[in-house]
Amino acid sequence: MTRITVTVDGTSYSDEVEPRMLLVHYLREAVGKTGTVIGCDTSNCGACTVHLDGRSVKSCNVLAVQADGHEVTTIEGIAVNGELHPMQKAFHECHALQCGYCTPGMILQAIDVLNENPHPSEEEIRVGLEGNLCRCTGYHNIVKAVQQVAGQDSPVEQPEGATAGVQS
Amino acid sequence: MTAVDDRPEAQSAEIGKARRRKEDQRLITGRTKWTDNIHLTGMLHLAMVRSPLAHATITNIATDGARSASGVMAVFVGADIADIQGLNITAWPVTADQKSPDHLPMVLEHVAHAGEIVAVVVARTAAEARDAAELVDVDYDELPAVLDLKEAATDAVLAHPSLGTNKSAFWQLDSKEGGTGEDVDEAIAKAREDGIVIEREYRQQRLIPAFMEPRSTVVDPTGEQVTMWSSTQVPHILRFCIAATTGLPESKIRVIAPDVGGGFGGKLQTTPEEFVTLAVARKLGRPCKYTETRSETMVSGHHGRDQWQKLTLSAEKDGTVTGLKVELLADLGAYAAIVGGGVPVLGAWMYNSIYKFPAYRFNTTNLYTNKTWVDAYRGAGRPEATFAIERIMDELAAEVGVDPLTIREQNWITHEEFPFTSVAGMTYDSGNYEAATAKAKELFGYDELRAEQQERRDSNDPVQLGIGVSTFTEMCGLAPSRVLGSLNYGAGGWESASIRMLATGTVEVITGTSPHGQGHETAWSQIVADRLGVPFENVEVLHGDTQIAPKGMDTYGSRSLVVGGEALVLAADKVIEKARPIAAHLLEANIDDLEFASGSFSVKGTDKGIKLTDIALATFAGHNLPDGVEPTLDADATFDPVNFSFPHGTHLCAMEVDTETGATKMRKYVCVDDIGVIINPLIVEGQVHGGLVQGIAQALWEGAEYDEQGTLVSGSFVDYTLPTAADTISFITDHTTSPATSNSLGTKGVGEAGTIASTPAVVNAIVDALRPLGINDITMPCTPERVWTAIQSAGSNQSEPTPTEVQPHFEEGSGNQDDPGTATQGAGQ
Numbered sequence: 001m002t003r004i005t006v007t008v009d010g011t012s013y014s015d016e017v018e019p020r021m022l023l024v025h026y027l028r029e030a031v032g033k034t035g036t037v038i039g040c041d042t043s044n045c046g047a048c049t050v051h052l053d054g055r056s057v058k059s060c061n062v063l064a065v066q067a068d069g070h071e072v073t074t075i076e077g078i079a080v081n082g083e084l085h086p087m088q089k090a091f092h093e094c095h096a097l098q099c100g101y102c103t104p105g106m107i108l109q110a111i112d113v114l115n116e117n118p119h120p121s122e123e124e125i126r127v128g129l130e131g132n133l134c135r136c137t138g139y140h141n142i143v144k145a146v147q148q149v150a151g152q153d154s155p156v157e158q159p160e161g162a163t164a165g166v167q168s
Numbered sequence: 169m170t171a172v173d174d175r176p177e178a179q180s181a182e183i184g185k186a187r188r189r190k191e192d193q194r195l196i197t198g199r200t201k202w203t204d205n206i207h208l209t210g211m212l213h214l215a216m217v218r219s220p221l222a223h224a225t226i227t228n229i230a231t232d233g234a235r236s237a238s239g240v241m242a243v244f245v246g247a248d249i250a251d252i253q254g255l256n257i258t259a260w261p262v263t264a265d266q267k268s269p270d271h272l273p274m275v276l277e278h279v280a281h282a283g284e285i286v287a288v289v290v291a292r293t294a295a296e297a298r299d300a301a302e303l304v305d306v307d308y309d310e311l312p313a314v315l316d317l318k319e320a321a322t323d324a325v326l327a328h329p330s331l332g333t334n335k336s337a338f339w340q341l342d343s344k345e346g347g348t349g350e351d352v353d354e355a356i357a358k359a360r361e362d363g364i365v366i367e368r369e370y371r372q373q374r375l376i377p378a379f380m381e382p383r384s385t386v387v388d389p390t391g392e393q394v395t396m397w398s399s400t401q402v403p404h405i406l407r408f409c410i411a412a413t414t415g416l417p418e419s420k421i422r423v424i425a426p427d428v429g430g431g432f433g434g435k436l437q438t439t440p441e442e443f444v445t446l447a448v449a450r451k452l453g454r455p456c457k458y459t460e461t462r463s464e465t466m467v468s469g470h471h472g473r474d475q476w477q478k479l480t481l482s483a484e485k486d487g488t489v490t491g492l493k494v495e496l497l498a499d500l501g502a503y504a505a506i507v508g509g510g511v512p513v514l515g516a517w518m519y520n521s522i523y524k525f526p527a528y529r530f531n532t533t534n535l536y537t538n539k540t541w542v543d544a545y546r547g548a549g550r551p552e553a554t555f556a557i558e559r560i561m562d563e564l565a566a567e568v569g570v571d572p573l574t575i576r577e578q579n580w581i582t583h584e585e586f587p588f589t590s591v592a593g594m595t596y597d598s599g600n601y602e603a604a605t606a607k608a609k610e611l612f613g614y615d616e617l618r619a620e621q622q623e624r625r626d627s628n629d630p631v632q633l634g635i636g637v638s639t640f641t642e643m644c645g646l647a648p649s650r651v652l653g654s655l656n657y658g659a660g661g662w663e664s665a666s667i668r669m670l671a672t673g674t675v676e677v678i679t680g681t682s683p684h685g686q687g688h689e690t691a692w693s694q695i696v697a698d699r700l701g702v703p704f705e706n707v708e709v710l711h712g713d714t715q716i717a718p719k720g721m722d723t724y725g726s727r728s729l730v731v732g733g734e735a736l737v738l739a740a741d742k743v744i745e746k747a748r749p750i751a752a753h754l755l756e757a758n759i760d761d762l763e764f765a766s767g768s769f770s771v772k773g774t775d776k777g778i779k780l781t782d783i784a785l786a787t788f789a790g791h792n793l794p795d796g797v798e799p800t801l802d803a804d805a806t807f808d809p810v811n812f813s814f815p816h817g818t819h820l821c822a823m824e825v826d827t828e829t830g831a832t833k834m835r836k837y838v839c840v841d842d843i844g845v846i847i848n849p850l851i852v853e854g855q856v857h858g859g860l861v862q863g864i865a866q867a868l869w870e871g872a873e874y875d876e877q878g879t880l881v882s883g884s885f886v887d888y889t890l891p892t893a894a895d896t897i898s899f900i901t902d903h904t905t906s907p908a909t910s911n912s913l914g915t916k917g918v919g920e921a922g923t924i925a926s927t928p929a930v931v932n933a934i935v936d937a938l939r940p941l942g943i944n945d946i947t948m949p950c951t952p953e954r955v956w957t958a959i960q961s962a963g964s965n966q967s968e969p970t971p972t973e974v975q976p977h978f979e980e981g982s983g984n985q986d987d988p989g990t991a992t993q994g995a996g997q
């Protein structure tokens with residue numbers, strides 16, 4: 001067992017972990033961040049994507065011990081004071097999710113794509129999301145959501161709440 | 169009909185509105201309840217030991233090493249749970265004499281496909297269970313495996329030696345015998361004399377549903393009812409099957425489908441893993457969890473498609489079709505799954521599609537192999553049918569030398585002809601193929617793209633352009649119970665709903681459907697809000713728990729809205745009728761003078777009125793109700809449809825094909841679907857997009873491949889190539905609307921439309937690009953390698969020529985046996 005100290009969504013955790021433990025298992029099982037999910041065992045699907053020191057990583061592809069001393073942000077930590085992140089709002093507005101299983105990873109990857117390149121072309125968005133699989137949406141509305149966020153300099157102005165009855 | 173049916177237009181404020189989904193809030197913030205997120209005190213974890221061999225007899229299982237490993241509570245082999253493990257049954261023996269080998273959740277001796285569960289390790293943590301599973305030592309006697317579908321048909325090697333044959337069943341639909349059409353053999357014989365006969369064989373490759381959430385099951389056996397949470401589309405069917413086969417009374421079982429991460433048919437199964445987890449939890453008296461790895465999903469969750477399709481189409485010289493004969497070989501895999509042999513049968517009514525064929529015969533031979541079982545995958549039988557007919561209609565167009573849309577128009581049912589009874593005996597209630605096609609052509613820029621195609625052909629451009637057409641229909645809304653009964657299906661096709669009017673003004677809606685991404689919570693709220701005149705926000709939709717929603721037939725086959733939505737309407741109308749006498753009493757009015765509109769009863773010609781929600785409160789109090797009235801407004805309804813619904817659409821696809829490399833690129837995709845009345849256009853669009861990509865993926869990328877030992881070599885996301893955002897494009901989607909007449913909302917269903925229609929559109933486009941080279945087929949998935957190989961051998965026929973010995977009804981030397989390279993010049997010009 002190895003002792004690690006990791007900050008997850010702003011809270012510091014100190015734990016003994018098996019050296020072989022994956023970060024995704026640490027997040028789900030030790031920290032209780034079940035918003036981050038597992039979709040594969042070959043690092044292909046991206047469902048487990050989180051931010052490590054502000055850059056996206058597949059948390060099934062990082063050992064928990066590698067996160068020692070670092071900062072992890074999950075889907076549960078991107079809304080600030082109850083205000084959804086613009087990317088979360090855009091996913092809701094653009095109907096960029098159906099079953100929602102890929103969504104946490106997809107949102108975190110999409111944020112990373114725009115952090116790298118705030119005004120990407122459709123092609124650049126698509127290539128940027130290539131490591132994240134979605135079986136439900138056909139990606140059409142996911143791309144649209146990212147474009148919507150990219151098109152706005154300030155955080156998107158959207159009516160509050162998920163069921164506020166916004167019409168297109 | 170009740171008075172609510174003539175409410176003013178303005179009351180349909182919700183239906184048709186692009187409401188953002190209620191479901192999203194928890195999904196975008198990670199506050200989800202996937203089965204694998206559930207953690208119960210004292211819970212144990214399971215790891216399965218699976219057979220690496222496709223066909224074998226187990227001679228010994230040594231479990232000592234595993235039993236003594238750290239944290240291991242128990243190791244079970246088949247014999248240890250044989251008394252309570254139950255059976256994974258098929259609900260649809262398609263014929264009375266269908267052969268269905270018993271599918272035990274954990275095998276006792278005989279392994280029929282790689283991935284079958286042979287032992288289970290139970291430990292304190294999932295990691296300990298997996299570690300210990302490595303220590304279980306199984307000895308096998310390997311048996312010869314039958315893996316190829318055509319070889320299976322010869323019975324040379326048997327998947328289940330005890331059955332004596334690989335044949336599960338033979339099923340036929342014949343228009344002459346059924347009295348719905350003429351004799352197909354006569355039509356073909358006549359066409360051989362002085363018409364056109366086209367004969368083709370198509371391969372529907374094996375696919376993997378690949379929902380993103382791996383399956384997971386948690387069982388808590390510690391209460392009076394055993395509770396099972398499972399990542400399933402079918403909690404109600406699962407409960408039924410557990411009760412029917414394990415000895416647990418149905419009343420002792422509660423099944424919950426919490427948040428479920430996609431299904432596409434892949435989770436309409438009752439699985440060995442669910443039954444093994446249940447058995448282990450009951451044996452140990454402790455809560456147990458099993459969550460599969462993706463590699464386990466791939467090898468153990470059921471697959472889809474996997475058919476050989478042989479078609480003979482006869483036509484007059486002008487292209488008017490006179491007959492269609494279909495012969496299928498369908499691979500069921502190692503066992504008949506829950507729908508199982510019914511999947512190819514579901515295609516029987518769809519090969520004739522939107523066309524007026526006078527004569528038709530459909531035969532399917534369902535076979536067992538030593539591969540993963542096969543069952544419904546998005547479309548289930550109907551994508552296969554649509555692919556084959558839409559491919560062969562293109563071949564007919566090429567033979568006649570006309571545009572593929574022309575040949576379709578010449579043969580399709582015109583919109584004046586509805587309702588139309590098809591040659592397969594289905595009555596299509598509504599449709600307008602002309603309107604959908606006209607709209608699609610315009611959005612696509614059909615004529616411009618045809619002109620560009622011609623230019624590229626004329627200039628010998630290395631990148632050729634192909635245009636693919638697919639004018640499809642499907643039968644949705646499964647299903648009228650009587651029809652299911654006549655087909656020997658084991659259950660009904662009704663759906664149920666309940667509405668509870670709460671005292672404080674909000675409404676609980678209980679549905680027997682079980683959504684897993686479809687947005688029922690939102691769409692059902694819209695329907696009920698309109699019907700009862702209550703705010704959308706005040707409606708709460710509950711589902712997926714047999715304790716909360718005790719009756720249901722669950723979600724698959726584009727049935728939820730068409731069948732379940734109508735149950736909602738019936739329940740809402742009952743609520744209104746229950747409220748009516750109470751309203752009359754409270755308003756001191758004559759019941760006949762009451763009108764219900766916008767959520768209120770009013771007295772005609774006065775300004776007196778009372779809101780439905782106020783009546784709910786008055787009923788809750790019960791202080792002042794008319795004599796003899798039951799003090800509740802709550803209502804249950806069950807709807808059994810009288811007919812299927814028949815969505816249709818026209819899909820157009822432009823593909824660029826690099827003739828030097830075989831690479832293909834989608835240039836444009838337009839679809840105009842007629843799915844009847846749309847409840848929520850946003851949700852509909854999403855269903856279409858996702859469906860399109862699944863169908864396109866079959867055409868271009870996906871395929872479950874086995875090696876000669878029967879090992880699934882595309883057994884992970886490394887090798888099973890799901891499309892990514894970078895592989896796909898943005899689509900142009902639109903609609904025409906001819907309301908269904910089989911339900912009061914006019915809905916038809918949309919879950920499968922995109923998948924059914926898109927596969928042939930893509931392949932038709934690729935073939936269209938290459939037809940001048942003499943190419944008339946590319947086997948799916950149309951990988952660059954296959955396209956390139958076809959181009960290299962162009963003129964010499966198809967990329968993978970069909971061996972003649974499997975084509976017994978193809979007559980040597982008949983007119984259509986010409987080299988298609990010369991016979992089909994001028995297609996699509």
Ligand code: FES
Pocket residue numbers: 037038039040041042043044045046047048049058059060061
């Ligand atoms: S779980 Fe699939 S990439 Fe991490």
Ligand code: FES
Pocket residue numbers: 096097098099100101102103133134135136137380429430685
């Ligand atoms: S929304 Fe279901 S996998 Fe993306």
